[in-house]
Amino acid sequence: MEQERFFEPTAIYREYLILRAILHQEHISQKKLAKMVGVVPSMVHNYLITLQENGLIQKSGSKRKMKYQLTEAGKTRLQYLTVLYFSEVARLYKQSKENFRKVFDDLRSTNSHRLVLYGAGVIGQNLAWLLIEEGFNLVCFLDDDPKKQGKEIAGIRVLPPEQFHSQEYDAVLIASFKHADEIFQKAKLVNLKNVYIFRLKTSGEMHLERGD
Template sequence: MDLSEFSFFNPSPNFREMSILKALTESSSVSQERLARIAGIVPSMVNKYIRDFEDSQLIQKEGENRRNMKYVLTEAGKFRLQYLTILYLKEAAKLYTESRDIFGEVLDTLKGSDHESFYLYGAGIIGGILADVLRTEGMKIIGFIDDSAAKQNGTFHDLHVFSPEKIHGKEDTAVIVASFRHANNIVKNAKDRGLDNVMVFTISKLGKV
């Protein structure tokens, strides 16, 4: 997991410990710089974790010198990694459930509609969030629509970005307007171009989705 992608979630000591132990199982000779990036810490802190692991007999050194030195998890280390992974999955599942509740009304509305597939109008932050959530729920996202020529014919969140002129409305396909500030203009543009089944995703000033 690349922690640089997240601004609301800081790695805990347990997460760092799990990340380093897991990295050592994948490559016992992994560099400290690599371990630091994985755990979201500075390289000097990796030394402290390694020493603590050795003192707790979670890892052991193998190799005659620093050039061929590697760290291998002991049985106690493997058990510790397994335990930390279970705790991580438990909390991740709880976080997913809470995020599902946030989008619950939106998802229920879309699933209750007659639409089989969707375009997301707006290849930006909101559109990216919706793309991830809807695909996780098994919904078919054809791609993005965007008015920006710089974005058209490119990809965003692994989905093609179409020009509005390239889209032809179908009864079983809806267009979801995914923009924080320009929703009204986008809806007008979509309808002016003959696009039907236009839906708007909004976030209220109270933070309600």
């Protein structure tokens, strides 16, 4: 299943991707650029024409082996877009951490520092990075998908729930919103203790609810 995208790339973000790609690979094809940027080749062609007209890139060579280079203006533009990009990423990351602040506080208040994440999908992977940065110890991932079992994510092993017998953990966090209640029932079947489900407050803040 194709991963859902929360934010659609903007024109300025695509410009940033194209300029960065050309900086690192001058003989890059329009087809490869299109794949990197996530658009059809004809749209990349239009972007390249605009960039050239604005004096940001120059091209040389034959049609079969076209070479693109950033001009000095193009390098300056890329530097500006890079700062803009990382500033926006930092802002969004800070905002996401604030939305989970109550979760971190709840875990610390119950001395839950050694955590197990049940769910190694996109949500689990992103939660893992947030929790690691906050100083929590992730014991492992649990996941029912055989394709994920045995792999490592961020250096953390993914195990089948029925093979997890360790008592060296403080809490299990269900890293799913859509299937949280279903996963909780599975967690009970394999005798997992201190299982928590993420819930969303009306304020937009996340908090933990202990499963009954």
